[in-house]
Amino acid sequence: MPQTISVASYIFKRLQQNGVNHVFGVPGDYMLKALDHVKASGVKWTGTCNELNAGYAADGYARTNGLGALFTTYGVGELSAINAVAGSYAERVPVVHVVGLPRREHLERGKLVHHSLMRTHVARLKQPLVFSGMHESVTGARFDALSRDSQQIIDSVDDVIRRAIVQRVPTYIPLPSDMVAEQVQAQQLSVPLRALYQRQEDSSEDVANDLLRLLYSAKAPLLLVDRAGTDHPESLRQLLNDFIRCSGIPTLTMPSGASMVDHNIKNYYGVHAGPAGQIDTMPYVNACDLVVSFSCMHSDTQTLGWSVVPPRVKTVAISRSRLRFFNKNGGQSYEISVERMLAKMIAKLDTHRLAKPDTTSLGNFRKVMPQLITSLDDPIDQTSFYLRLNSYLRPHDTILLANATPILGGRDFVLPDKSCRVIASGLWFSIGHVLPAALGAAMAQQRSPQSSEEVRSGRVVLLDGDGSFQVTAQELSTIIHQRLNVTIFIINNDGYAYERLIHNPDEDYHDIAPWDYLSLPATFGAAQAIKKAEELGEDYSVDTYTMRTWKDLEAFLSDDTFDNGFGGKAKRGLKLIDVKMAKTDVPEKFKAVFASAGKNLD
Amino acid sequence: MPQTISVASYIFKRLQQNGVNHVFGVPGDYMLKALDHVKASGVKWTGTCNELNAGYAADGYARTNGLGALFTTYGVGELSAINAVAGSYAERVPVVHVVGLPRREHLERGKLVHHSLMRTHVARLKQPLVFSGMHESVTGARFDALSRDSQQIIDSVDDVIRRAIVQRVPTYIPLPSDMVAEQVQAQQLSVPLRALYQRQEDSSEDVANDLLRLLYSAKAPLLLVDRAGTDHPESLRQLLNDFIRCSGIPTLTMPSGASMVDHNIKNYYGVHAGPAGQIDTMPYVNACDLVVSFSCMHSDTQTLGWSVVPPRVKTVAISRSRLRFFNKNGGQSYEISVERMLAKMIAKLDTHRLAKPDTTSLGNFRKVMPQLITSLDDPIDQTSFYLRLNSYLRPHDTILLANATPILGGRDFVLPDKSCRVIASGLWFSIGHVLPAALGAAMAQQRSPQSSEEVRSGRVVLLDGDGSFQVTAQELSTIIHQRLNVTIFIINNDGYAYERLIHNPDEDYHDIAPWDYLSLPATFGAAQAIKKAEELGEDYSVDTYTMRTWKDLEAFLSDDTFDNGFGGKAKRGLKLIDVKMAKTDVPEKFKAVFASAGKNLD
Known part of the structure; x- marks a missing residue:
């Protein structure tokens, strides 16, 4: 090991030592020089379409892998991601948010750099770090971005990463562009993070x-x-x-x-x-x-x-x-x-x-059974859909439930065995979370060197809502671009059904634009991804399905090529299913949920 | 006028009196009951696919109309939008951000409502208002969300809207769900906002x-x-x-x-x-x-x-x-x-x-002339594209320049007359801003009762980058759904060219997923929008074009059906143009810009 190492390499190597093999984000100029150190540290940069989605992807990655990271730029980037970071905080998911800042001298002098606010009501010297302060509000993390003491810098990096792991919270590392290449002692990296901190006495x-x-x-x-x-x-x-x-x-x-x-x-x-x-x-x-x-x-x-x-x-x-x-x-x-x-x-x-x-x-x-089907031509309904879909689940699947009707219906899944993981929000419930989170979860499960071959063969199964899908839809392109093995059911009921059922179902504020969801993979580069897979000798396919009736679901479940789980003979790749449901269909059981939600507003 | 009015109606009527005819946002349950008062106040709810995009749309609306508004939900919604709000603050654009909060009693008691953080490091009573505090950091606005004094509430509403208009800054109105229907004196609404405040003596x-x-x-x-x-x-x-x-x-x-x-x-x-x-x-x-x-x-x-x-x-x-x-x-x-x-x-x-x-x-x-074209089959280049496109601009056009190469190229436009408006960032430069901003600008210009027929016939012309477009792409569906008259050029150079030119152009962190942009209108419901227009007896078309060579551009500029500006014989609607440019093509003149940006990182 060389005697010194750059601050940026120190950060990404420490993350890598602790299981972060992929970092999500969108490049910005304050980050550019640090990005060169990501790859050099053995971490794979995974560009997403926007920063909120990067934050959600890092959250999904951390829920699957134990620690996640995102890397964004000053102001515009870090604020775009802050809702995802706050969600990780609310639900205790450890995500390290690295942010590329302007040079320390510019921050100290309050220069009018791009992505900053014009000064008015905030004291001049604090203004440039206002975004760090906002992150402190939703992470509790503090880090002196202006430090010039190299030992203090790496101690802070260690402290912040350790805090994320131990306290299960997101933390924040500000990285001014002129700090990127600054040399620090490499020696400390050879000591595992946990060994640096004494085990506290406890009860x-x-x-x-x-x-x-x-x-x-x-x-x-x-x-x-x-x-x-x-x-x-x-x-x-x-x-x-x-x-x-x-x-x-x-x-x-x-x-x-x-x-x-x-x-x-x-x-x-x-x-x-x-x-x-x-x-x-x-x-x-x-x-x-x-x-x-x-x-x-x-x-x-x-x-x-x-x-x-x-x-x-x-x-x-x-x-x-x-x-x-x-x-x-x-x-x-x-x-x-x-x-x-x-x-x-x-x-x-x-x-x-x-x-x-x-x-x-x-x-x-x-032993809860779905309602009897009188005709296979009957439309799929929310009451029985999840119970019938249950047979699709396989060991090692990761199942994500959208903050929409799937988070209610998905409660009923009986999981095949202990190695299934369900990702569902318990407090933050941010619409749009799950599609990028599925990207992160798939990356962690299917691309981590730590995963066994068996675990890597598991599928990521996402049950999304149509309104939810539209929030972060572009990340489907990243799932395809990265050739991940993901199955996405879009529960398509023409709008925000969860809201519709709480208040005034006929109002048009519950409506969304009508999309042809199944044409998105082609738009988002499916052909190029398949071609790339062929060049690499990999197996990758993109298939789309429409489901309206129980017959569609049955055909689907009995299709060997659809079951792309471990041990199956199916093709690996993306499956996108447009599941048509009635606008205000909801299981009887859940009416109480919506009534309770409505009551709490008065 | 009735003697009393609900707080929610007071807010939206005040906004409407000051030129806000459209409010952008995404519904959340804390907002649902207030949404009924939006329509009742004569304001049109315009749902966007996500809250960041709503914030950008409100920004574009305010830049065009003088005042804009967005309406989001507690925590998840307001934080998703906060980057747009900060951008409005940085560039002094007056946007009123109304946020639907949980009931005051729940906020006071620090109840674990959805979209809140679990308590840890922040004092218990302040925690529920942590997101309002974050907005204060980027707007300077304060508003007591817990007030129960109805005169104080409407005075605060007036003060906050006035402050946005006078100081040209975004402001923030927290609206707890149990405050929505609370009755306040309606009388104050009959006094114009400006009359409520004494003109200050000045120099x-x-x-x-x-x-x-x-x-x-x-x-x-x-x-x-x-x-x-x-x-x-x-x-x-x-x-x-x-x-x-x-x-x-x-x-x-x-x-x-x-x-x-x-x-x-x-x-x-x-x-x-x-x-x-x-x-x-x-x-x-x-x-x-x-x-x-x-x-x-x-x-x-x-x-x-x-x-x-x-x-x-x-x-x-x-x-x-x-x-x-x-x-x-x-x-x-x-x-x-x-x-x-x-x-x-x-x-x-x-x-x-x-x-x-x-x-x-x-x-x-x-009199600056583009370079001579040696062959019409030559590929379009950045040096001459904007100079040649100039003839496309018409009176009453609003032109938006993306935070990508267009913001450089678009500097060279010679505007046809005083009624053209260019929207370009000067400080915040957030990637992805302009597509939703174009939605807002088009809504303000083409749908405001205040606009003359002549102004309403103006086009919104957006010059976007491909990387920038992907950030907020779903809002194209709202432009289509609302049947707005918008022309979008996507300067497609396979990635983040602006960043690529600053540092290590060959690194893959500058790359993005390859999209088939021109298939998006069909995916996003173009056929349904055209059908709806027919039903209403409106004129609406959706057309897509690819441009690679000067011949393509010439054909385009000489096509009468393409010039859909005021006085032209063209069809109204969406025009989407995929302009293929070389990956690292940049005008000689701009190399200095990238060199300067790179230098400022060290």
């Missing part, structure tokens, strides 16, 4: 004992699992599932955490949506006397306006680094390592001391 | 005299004109042009202000780009002894890295509301009304006392 072991005691004394305990900040590493998920399996404690997930628990665990009873679920989970939740809530996002949207949130006084709330016992006086909070706590609990667990509560009311979500 | 008249004295004593004065905050109202532009015309003082514009001055005024000498212009304006600028600089954006990008900015000591800087005399000791600043000052100067001007400087070196930009 994991004591708390494990306390929690076990509470569980032993409960007559009807419940584990309620979500994913905020805890969907990585795989070893944590494994520990959690081991505990659920060996304890036998009845377990539910929040809708956004549906893939955190292996669906074949007997004491897993599906998604907790109360009366809006296929099986009403409220009778059990109301009767239980202890809820251990694991990284839950109790937003109004996924709790029927908080009506299905268990009472605090019987809740123990666990996040990645904190456990809180609630009681009438507010409760007590402890710093923990959830991994160490779970390991301890598994080791010490005495299952004989656990109650065997009556779980009859929780039923068996695996 | 306009004294300063007019001082400035005239300075001009009389100058041997070689120069007026240097840009547009930050001063492109409205039309009466201000008229006063400025009257002064330029009757004073005979040599006048130049900054690139972004090219349409602020009538191109037929004899003493107007074109765009000041120094050695990067067709005629080098530096010899005159260096020799002059007084520069009156009018609302200039002296960003690095439009000043060759500040090398063509006149020295401060000989500058008088005028903005809409302030005039500053510079001298060795810093200078003095006065509050003025630029309209009153200009009117006074015109009335008192004694042209005999003005020097008649030698302007030989400024040449005649109207």
Whole structure:
């Protein structure tokens, strides 16, 4: 290793060491010289059509891989991406946002560089860093962009990347253009990031004992699992599932955490949506006397306006680094390592001391059947579509559910085995998120050197809405350009159905422009991608389908060439399916969701 | 008029009274109930595909109409739009951003509503308003979202809209969902906004005299004109042009202000780009002894890295509301009304006392000729394309120049008459801005009740880049859906040419996915729009063209059906032209621009 290295190379090498093999973004001139260091650091630059989409792609990548990164330019670029960064923060997804800034001297002197604001109400010296300040608001990250102390710079880089990984939050690295090539000590790179920071003392072991005691004394305990900040590493998920399996404690997930628990665990009873679920989970939740809530996002949207949130006084709330016992006086909070706590609990667990509560009311979500089809020529409806589509899912699939009707319908999926991952929002619910997130997820799963051949063969299956698809549609071109293995169902019901069902369904503000979605792959360069694949000796196809009736769906599911999952004989590539649904079709069960949403506006 | 009115209706009626006939945005549930008041207030809701594009559309609308508005939802929506809002702020474009928020009670109690962040580092009570705070950073606007005092609420609405109009900045109105229908006094609406605020005393008249004295004593004065905050109202532009015309003082514009001055005024000498212009304006600028600089954006990008900015000591800087005399000791600043000052100067001007400087070196930009074409089969090149396209421009056209090579090439347009408007960025330079801005400009020009038949018949002509087009491409569907009269040239050179020319042209981070641009109108519902027009008895067509050679351009310019401007016999509608250019083709003159940009990164 050379004695010194450039700051830009230091950043991207550190990211690469921690699993970031792809960085998403849009080039801008303040970034150009740093971009040369991306490739040199062994990281693949993945250009997206715009910065918001880069942010969403990095989010999808991080949800799949454990850490993601995006790289944008000062002002225009970083602000275009900031909604995605805020979403990663809301849902505890670790994304490092590197931003190319003007030269430090220009920032210090408040020069009127392009992509800056004209000065008025903000103090002159702070003005050039106003965008960094806005990122601080949604990430909590601070980084002195004006530093000239090279040790401080690399320490800050290490701190910010570590903070993203440990606290599961996005962080921010400002990189002035004149800092890019500045030489810093390379030595520090040979020390792994985790080794640089002392393990903090925490209460994991004591708390494990306390929690076990509470569980032993409960007559009807419940584990309620979500994913905020805890969907990585795989070893944590494994520990959690081991505990659920060996304890036998009845377990539910929040809708956004549906893939955190292996669906074949007997004491897993599906998604907790109360009366809006296929099986009403409220009778059990109301009767239980202890809820251990694991990284839950109790937003109004996924709790029927908080009506299905268990009472605090019987809740123990666990996040990645904190456990809180609630009681009438507010409760007590402890710093923990959830991994160490779970390991301890598994080791010490005495299952004989656990109650065997009556779980009859929780039923068996695996046996919920779709409505009988009277005619195969009947139109596809939302009530049965997801239940019937379930047979399409395969091990190692990553399934993304749009912030549209799919996030409701997709709750009902019974996942084939533990290696399926569902990506669904639990709090931020930004429309348009999932198409670029699918790009990021596919890149992480299918192109990471860390993935096994089996995992890489998994498909990314996206269930998008038509309104949602239009928000970020151009990223389909990047999926094609990168020749990723993605299946996209567009639930096409002529507008923003989710909004339509909340208020005044006939108003035209719910409408969108009518697109011919299936012509997009050709527009976006499908022929060139196929040709490129041929040149490289790769397998890549682009196929489009229209579905209106159950017959269309049946034909589709029985088509060997369509099932392009691991072990199938199908072609790899993009499948784009336009699923025509009626404008205001919605499962009966979900009417309560829309009614609750409407009520919360008054 | 009824005695009371809802807060939402108050807001949209006030906007409507001040020229906002269209509001852009994407619906979200926190906005739904307010959306019913938009239509009821006589304002037309114009849904865009995403919020960034809504922000750009509102910006284009405001640049054309004097005031624009966008309406988005809490968190996800307002943050997606914030880059556009910041751009409006940087370039002094008045856009009112109305944001639908959760109920005040939920905000006060810090409830975990959807589109919010989970609490951590920000104090609990402030957290729900963190996004409003971010808007304050880029607009300076404050508005108490939690107010329950109805008089305070409508006073704030009035203050914020007035501030946008007077100070030419974007402002922000938070509208919690439970405030929407709250009744307020309607009486205040009958008082025009301007009448509610006392005219402030200012120094306009004294300063007019001082400035005239300075001009009389100058041997070689120069007026240097840009547009930050001063492109409205039309009466201000008229006063400025009257002064330029009757004073005979040599006048130049900054690139972004090219349409602020009538191109037929004899003493107007074109765009000041120094050695990067067709005629080098530096010899005159260096020799002059007084520069009156009018609302200039002296960003690095439009000043060759500040090398063509006149020295401060000989500058008088005028903005809409302030005039500053510079001298060795810093200078003095006065509050003025630029309209009153200009009117006074015109009335008192004694042209005999003005020097008649030698302007030989400024040449005649109207007579710059394109290079001779040796063969009509030669490929179109950047050096001559804009000069040759000039004959396509018509009175009442609005021309938008992308933040890509068009913003350089478009500097050379000689505008047909005073009623042409060029929209080009001078400081923010956000890629992707112009396509949605064209939507907004077209809506303002072609659909406003205030526009005369003649003005409404004007075309919107957009010169976009291919990389730029991809950023916001879906808004083409809204242009089609709204059946607007827009001509779009995509300068297609396989990537981010502007960046490519600054640094390492062969690197693949400059590349973009290959799109078949001309197939997009069909994908985006052109057939449905044409059918709708037929049903309404309107004239609407969608035509696409490819241009590779000068022959293609000639055929195009001589095609009567292509010239769809006022008085022509052409069809109204969308024209989309794919102009193929070589990857690294750039006029010799602009090499200096890229060299300067590259130098400023080190």
